[in-house]
Amino acid sequence: MIGRRRFLEVLAALGVSQALPTCATDRKVSFDSYPFTLGVASGYPSPSGVVLWTRLMGLEPLEIPVRWEVAADEAMRQVIFSGETTADPAWAHSARVEVQGLEPDRWYWYRFTAGDARSPIGRTRTAPAAAAPAQRLRFAFASCQQYEQGFFGAYRHIVADQPDLVAFLGDYIYESSWGSDLVRSHDAPEPYSLADYRARHALYRSDPDLQAAHAACPWIVTWDDHEVDNDYANDRPEDGMGREEFLRRRAAAYRAYYEHLPLPPRMRPEGPNMRIYTHVDWGTLARFFVLDDRQYRSWHACPRPGWRGGSNTVDVSECTRLASPARSILGRAQERWLDGRLAASRAQWNVIAQQTRMAQMDELPGPGRRAWTDSWDGYPAARQRLLDSIAARKIQNPVVIGGDIHAFNVCQLKADFADPRSAVVASEFVGTSITSQGWPQERINEYLPDNPHVLYADSRYRGYVRVELDAKLWKADLRAMQTVQRRDAPCFTLASFVVEDGKAGPLKV
Numbered sequence: 209m210i211g212r213r214r215f216l217e218v219l220a221a222l223g224v225s226q227a228l229p230t231c232a233t234d235r236k237v238s239f240d241s242y243p244f245t246l247g248v249a250s251g252y253p254s255p256s257g258v259v260l261w262t263r264l265m266g267l268e269p270l271e272i273p274v275r276w277e278v279a280a281d282e283a284m285r286q287v288i289f290s291g292e293t294t295a296d297p298a299w300a301h302s303a304r305v306e307v308q309g310l311e312p313d314r315w316y317w318y319r320f321t322a323g324d325a326r327s328p329i330g331r332t333r334t335a336p337a338a339a340a341p342a343q344r345l346r347f348a349f350a351s352c353q354q355y356e357q358g359f360f361g362a363y364r365h366i367v368a369d370q371p372d373l374v375a376f377l378g379d380y381i382y383e384s385s386w387g388s389d390l391v392r393s394h395d396a397p398e399p400y401s402l403a404d405y406r407a408r409h410a411l412y413r414s415d416p417d418l419q420a421a422h423a424a425c426p427w428i429v430t431w432d433d434h435e436v437d438n439d440y441a442n443d444r445p446e447d448g449m450g451r452e453e454f455l456r457r458r459a460a461a462y463r464a465y466y467e468h469l470p471l472p473p474r475m476r477p478e479g480p481n482m483r484i485y486t487h488v489d490w491g492t493l494a495r496f497f498v499l500d501d502r503q504y505r506s507w508h509a510c511p512r513p514g515w516r517g518g519s520n521t522v523d524v525s526e527c528t529r530l531a532s533p534a535r536s537i538l539g540r541a542q543e544r545w546l547d548g549r550l551a552a553s554r555a556q557w558n559v560i561a562q563q564t565r566m567a568q569m570d571e572l573p574g575p576g577r578r579a580w581t582d583s584w585d586g587y588p589a590a591r592q593r594l595l596d597s598i599a600a601r602k603i604q605n606p607v608v609i610g611g612d613i614h615a616f617n618v619c620q621l622k623a624d625f626a627d628p629r630s631a632v633v634a635s636e637f638v639g640t641s642i643t644s645q646g647w648p649q650e651r652i653n654e655y656l657p658d659n660p661h662v663l664y665a666d667s668r669y670r671g672y673v674r675v676e677l678d679a680k681l682w683k684a685d686l687r688a689m690q691t692v693q694r695r696d697a698p699c700f701t702l703a704s705f706v707v708e709d710g711k712a713g714p715l716k717v
């Protein structure tokens with residue numbers, strides 16, 4: 209709680225222009241500039257609660273009391289819960305509330321107030337009750353939004369789809385500038401410090417379509433490499449930066465990430481460590497396993513000559529270390545956690561939400577095999593452990609979703625990728641990027657004959673994946689933007705695939 213005297217000190221320090229207030233919620237108090245310019249967000253719905261988020265901009269380094277309200281109606285007339293929290297300058301004046309006591313399986317509206325400034329109203333919802341046989345879930349998943357390479361217009365179409373949930377699967381910001389046909393600029397060099405990463409997040413979050421999608425429904429999120437540095441692995445960066453220096457950089461990046469996303473308070477980072485992997489249940493219909501394949505992974509095997517870290521494309525017969533069973537993409541603790549949670553799941557659909565592609569992709573046309581070491585292809589023993597466990601435990605309807613490769617991929621996850629007759633263990637859907645540029649389609653086409661388990665691969669379009677599922681059917685629409693050079697560009701369904709209950713493997717419709 210913040211006393212009245214402290215509040216008056218805060219207001220005085222802010223250069224409040226109106227007469228001093230008589231109580232902490234006096235609406236006459238005004239800020240020099242509107243503080244809620246980054247909008248609002250919500251995340252991690254449970255049957256009884258949800259996390260609400262905002263960040264106040266342009267303030268002096270003082271704690272600011274922030275009031276939050278949750279209402280049953282869009283106009284915020286029937287306020288059900290309210291309270292006060294603090295926007296702490298140590299956390300970039302972000303405000304975060306984990307609301308509890310809500311009813312399961314329904315929509316709510318929320319907003320924040322500081323002085324006379326009110327945030328936009330956000331819409332969010334709770335998950336169905338734990339034992340409830342939820343009828344239906346509609347969600348979108350997205351990844352890879354390089355700000356300079358396009359507008360985030362795909363989010364307009366996500367909002368129009370009215371999803372219950374958005375899953376963001378990594379590369380929420382980019383630390384680097386690259387690509388062609390840029391539509392806007394970071395106007396800053398690569399971030400290293402906390403201030404740098406905060407500014408990068410604030411820039412991305414200034415995009416109105418991204419803000420609208422955050423205000424439209426709750427999100428669940430994980431990160432990939434670009435939230436910190438291209439191709440980092442655990443404590444090892446791509447370039448020659450020393451371990452201690454890199455961990456300081458990782459700490460700054462993780463902290464800024466936490467400050468800008470609607471993550472539960474329990475995920476608050478401690479220095480360079482932040483546990484983001486978790487599971488989210490949607491009644492008995494679906495369980496999302498949200499994984500972190502960056503923070504704990506073994507270093508890349510066989511980096512490029514002259515490099516200490518970073519990915520490479522290697523001949524698997526030459527890079528013998530690649531297949532070592534000691535190598536893990538999740539780290540042993542997360543592997544054990546995932547195995548336990550999968551075994552305990554009673555969900556109809558078990559959705560493994562992670563960053564990259566899990567299916568093998570041979571990148572050498574003809575005899576022999578080349579593998580890209582940044583994806584699960586760089587950790588084949590860990591992939592085999594997971595797929596073997598899913599098969600042995602007969603996990604119900606396992607579906608892997610991912611991003612990272614800036615292309616749509618729809619795959620069969622096989623017990624043995626080398627054997628075309630081997631059983632399909634799980635289904636995989638990789639979404640294309642929101643804006644980030646991908647490989648030429650011709651290059652992918654050269655690889656496809658050697659990868660019959662990759663049913664569909666298209667790198668030509670930016671966009672997202674829309675999923676609707678019920679007890680019997682998972683339906684995924686690959687949604688493609690005509691262009692990302694314009695905010696208001698149209699979006700169309702490039703292809704649709706279904707997964708039928710009890711039958712692993714996507715089918716084209």
Ligand SMILES: [Fe+2]
Nearest residue numbers: 352379612644
């Ligand atoms: Fe990416």
